[in-house]
Amino acid sequence: MNDTLNAAVPPIARLAIDGDRLWQSLTHLARIGATPLGGVKRLALTDLDRQGRDQVVAWFEAAGLEVRIDQIGNIFGRRAGADASRAPVVAGSHIDTQPSGGRFDGSYGVLAGLEVVRTLNDRGVRTVAPIEIAVWTNEEGTRFTPVMMGSGAFAGVFTLEHVLARADLDGESVGEALRRIGYAGTAPLGAPIGAYFEAHIEQGPILEATGTTIGVVTGALGQRWFDVAVSGTNAHAGPTPMEARRDALLAAALLVGEVNRIAREQGPDGRGTVGYLQVSPNSRNVIPGEARFSVDFRHPSAAGLAAMEGALRAACAAVAREYRVEVAVDEVVQFPPCRFDADCVGAVRAAAQALGLSHRDIVSGAGHDAVYVARVAPAAMIFVPCKDGVSHNELEDARPEHLAAGCDVLLQAMLARAGVA
């Protein structure tokens, strides 16, 4: 990897961001909710989230941004452009974390946007369209469901009333939590966006494994989640002959193997995961009468997802027949595949190219705020490598030079869309 800035690129490309300053901002924000293992626990709409929001807002204001809060608590910091009639070019992500979260998931996209603004300020660059930095509320969805709540409400996927009424395990609602931490804003949802870019760690192993600095994210895998319940008969492990059994765990185990086979047959971008499996009574010498498990299928095409569902239902029926158990399959949720805006994706690819950065097209396996924003505005994402592909983990890590490179791409892509006045 030789990803230094290329002297042959156009003048505007030499407008490099300050990688050290970006790293300092990330390190500073990561202190709020820091965990012993070097991660961050800053759940949505908690006091720690308030502290994080207050810090980001203070930085926005110090950078001269005009701050507004919308009705679901999304924060926007606006830098005026030469043409006030144009919709803003927006960079954004989230600063809430998983319970055992890392320093970069989400925060990187917000602070890369801030670093873009600071760079424009330092160099006195005026854009034609306004620039905005967005901080979406509750992307992680661990305290309040659904996930990607702020961007989803912004895009009209959820109604405001629905999400404000969602409650955590202690019974506090989103609306109450927003008021308590001082982020129950009044700005209307869904203000027009001219283009949206979200920089993010990959949260997967592909860029690192291929020695690539920039992932040009062309879209996101669609997702279909199922719950499968298998019912057999509890029985004593000793006296019950093998052929007399109705073993729910055995049937479930065979289906776990089928989920894997089905995903491999829809490769290379098909994914199939059983992450959750619960056995009852879960006792060493009792043949299990019940087993429940989750299925998470992902694929870039709706046809691929439909084929996976069909294969799952067929496998369940076959196993139910052969092992004399009942198998019930319920769909839990689905996200259709997302294809990002070709022009925005092209701006990311061109920026990486112009900056001489190694890059490859990549499909996001995870959901991101950009996936919801893409329903109402042209959008794209920029991925940078993370160590061992690990995320949603206190050990999540990323290299400063990769984070800086992704921020440089963000700067160039935003300028390409906003125009320089």
Added chain:
Amino acid sequence: MNDTLNAAVPPIARLAIDGDRLWQSLTHLARIGATPLGGVKRLALTDLDRQGRDQVVAWFEAAGLEVRIDQIGNIFGRRAGADASRAPVVAGSHIDTQPSGGRFDGSYGVLAGLEVVRTLNDRGVRTVAPIEIAVWTNEEGTRFTPVMMGSGAFAGVFTLEHVLARADLDGESVGEALRRIGYAGTAPLGAPIGAYFEAHIEQGPILEATGTTIGVVTGALGQRWFDVAVSGTNAHAGPTPMEARRDALLAAALLVGEVNRIAREQGPDGRGTVGYLQVSPNSRNVIPGEARFSVDFRHPSAAGLAAMEGALRAACAAVAREYRVEVAVDEVVQFPPCRFDADCVGAVRAAAQALGLSHRDIVSGAGHDAVYVARVAPAAMIFVPCKDGVSHNELEDARPEHLAAGCDVLLQAMLARAGVA
């Protein structure tokens, strides 16, 4: 099934037990610790166990038995024989239950023995060898481990010091509990036994499925229990390509299938069960990094058990290699196969035959006190059908006529071994 007494059998076989009285005793004892669903919760050495023991001792004394308690709390009720120098012929089982136990598991063997004594008393039959009824302490092992504690200590499988020091979750030891409920006896362990018979519900489906009244139990399956731990890597279900995964649950699921295959290859009396499986982090959209599961192998021969262990270890090694996970196999416990005494088994078979009862040889899949007693005395067991093979369950059920038939067989087998004076 036409299992009425056969008028052509020898005179002593017409000495039938009183099935109604046996049923009344079972029903009466089941009130102590009765559960709403019709089962019994009478854990070893609790106040309820004391009440149950007191009831049985009162019945023993009313039947003229001389009661003694040994150092681990086993109760013996002795009916003198004509020849005091002969070791007694003993019937026994246990009266402690599972937390959600049934009315018949254990109690049947004790009260069938009591019914034999009552019948001999009613008819004024004197035996040559003494007759004893044994109530073994803590067969179930749910409050204090190990299971089959009283018969195991009696047979010298465990030292007295070891088992007296075992504590429950609240810290009370077996020794303290025995003193508290008044059953810390002084009789030495391991008094000689001339022959031992244990009547028990089958706890499995074979007798019911084949329409057989009496199971002539020729032995018990050996058992080898293992813990298997699979270690892979937690990863995000979305961004991680199938070929980059180290999915611990997938590997564990394939091994669950292998355990089943291995047991079937050692049929028809081979058994292989995964009753327990735990996944970590057990979250819908995280590829599991850890999975742990139990393996319970049973087989009538030591060679069969060894073959099953070898096949398990080979399967674990193969799956570890192919799926790039670590698999650790630890043996937890083993019980060698038990073959009951040919003469005692023959006495049971002959009694069933003489009484005109349908019968078949059967191997016990579960452990019983008789398996430990068999290490120090000639022993055998008599099985009767239970509804749907269900046991260790409040819904456990058995038919009065089957219980009476098993008790008749017990009476005849005991008389055959003790001799009529």
